[in-house]
Amino acid sequence: MGNFILQHMDNRTKCKPVCGYGYFGLYGMEDCHLWLDCEDMRDVGLEGAERIPSGTAGLVKEVGIGKWNGYDVVIKKMRRYHYGRLSHKEFEHGVQILKDFSSQSEILQLVGKCNQTIVTEYHALADATNLEKHMEQYKLYDNISTRFQLCIDFVHIMTIFHSGQGGKVYAHCDGNEVLILLWQFLLTDDFRLVISDVDALVDFEILNGVAKKKVCPVESRNYSVPFNAPEQHWPYKEEPFNISRMPPYDEKIDIWKIPHVCKIFLHHEYIKAIVLPHLLTIHNKCKNKNPKDRPKATEILQVYNNVYQHLFKNKSIV
Template sequence: MAIKYTFYFILIPAFTAIVLFIFRIQIPSDNHIPRMRGIHSSWIQEHETGYQFNDYDRHCRKGYFQLNNDGVCHPWLTCKDIQYNVTPIKRIGEGGIKKVYLASWKEYNVSLVRLHHKDWISQLLFSSQANNMQQFQPSPFVTQFLGFCPSFPALVTEYHRFGSLDNINRILKEQNEDNVATRFRISLDYVKIINFLHSSPTGTHVMCDSSNLNKTLSQFLVTSDLHVVVNDLDMLPVTPHMAHFDEKTDIWKIPAVVEYLMGNGFYGRHVVFMLSKLHQKCRSIDPKLRPTAAEVLKGYLDVQQRLKVILSNNS
């Protein structure tokens, strides 16, 4: 099946997006811990090694963070902490309005994001990124938030050395993990993240800042244990507030993303074939005919069980 590198999306008027951000940015209460709907509290066993990832094993309660699985929960960093105790080491990325640095805090490597355009729209988007990240903490699906200073302005998050998901082919090759089980696990992570955003207690969120495959992949990071977290959350509208645009846009993107993630190997192509009927529904021209994220996730979990049988019979 050919990989589609271009998505067809409905353009969002800039004015609508700006108004949306003005009315939805908020700092959530530290006592509110989002709960996931439609996803089991523990991820099912997803690799032939028996590795299992538990939703909250590596996360402290809201308002705190943990690094390197060291068991220590640190309070979110204040402006003073960020300004005086977070030291940039080198620049590792740059976007339209921000620059990303590998930085150090105490003995830890962290990511420091600095705003390099000071116009009010850029500041609004940057604050939206920080607040969206805050409201989803703690979650295995979202980059871990460490601190934010709006007056600096700077955002500090957990550092993931493998970088973004658009580097997945190189990452898997270097880690000797280029196999169908790992690729499907990563694909399943992506679908779980979309389902998490669509079933969030704060509303149905849509990843509207992704106009092509590379842009979509760049919004996700690969963790050290080869899982995936969403990182770019500056444009994440709640669908009831935006006319002519809903969560079914995210559903349309799923087939092309997964077809890329599964690679060109024999088993990868076979998995894509197993998903073909589901992907055909995802690509329905009429958004109403596309499945929900929960329905897509169920279909992927069914394929996962079939894939385990195939790999077991061929081991």
């Protein structure tokens, strides 16, 4: 029938249908529906839109909560002052990624599109920067299982974009610090991750089984901060940053960030003390200065899953 998640507010189980390309299914729907187009959005009427606070909205789009046929949805409109060629291209790129990966439940579900407006599914817990606030409210879920599962979800999403679908792999270019990166992920009602903002994912073409290197196309951004991989740092310290002279890199820039993000999700020192010793070897590999020596996301996911299974054989730590 579909995916099942536990709804925290009233302890009811709710489900949604699993849909093919060109269709969507929201929690509570029994059947899939074609992606909404301009006529659908005009005739059916999207009641909108309670604006979501700007901290979660991003620079390019205004984001609000609306209704479609009684279902909560998110309405995203490109800001008027971002109607330039580059912003429009980035916006359309993000929409195409949502379409291309629509079969993956870990990718935000597209509901419809009309010109510079898109509609997506709604997740009440919002982005992952709100995790600790929600954990304080739902203390039953503040445990090793939930928190380590978020680490696993993060890497699992990475494996999806590093899989080479369509002859390309994708890497995060809009993640200059951990807070910015976490804004791009939503929390589901059962504390799982869904990636929502994919506009700045950059594609690397696969040639002879290897990703062709390139540079994140952000003209004014210098990625020389510890959160980013060394190959993203400006190597000519005596010269001002110039993107045209930046040495290229590949999707392994994502791998470098995994240990930091997982530590954020684990949060509590006692949880870190239980989990991180089991991840020390793979995390050290992630932090290898030579990207060729870093593991693939699939290898990290396998280690994470093995550690999870090992830890939960001992029920006392749950």
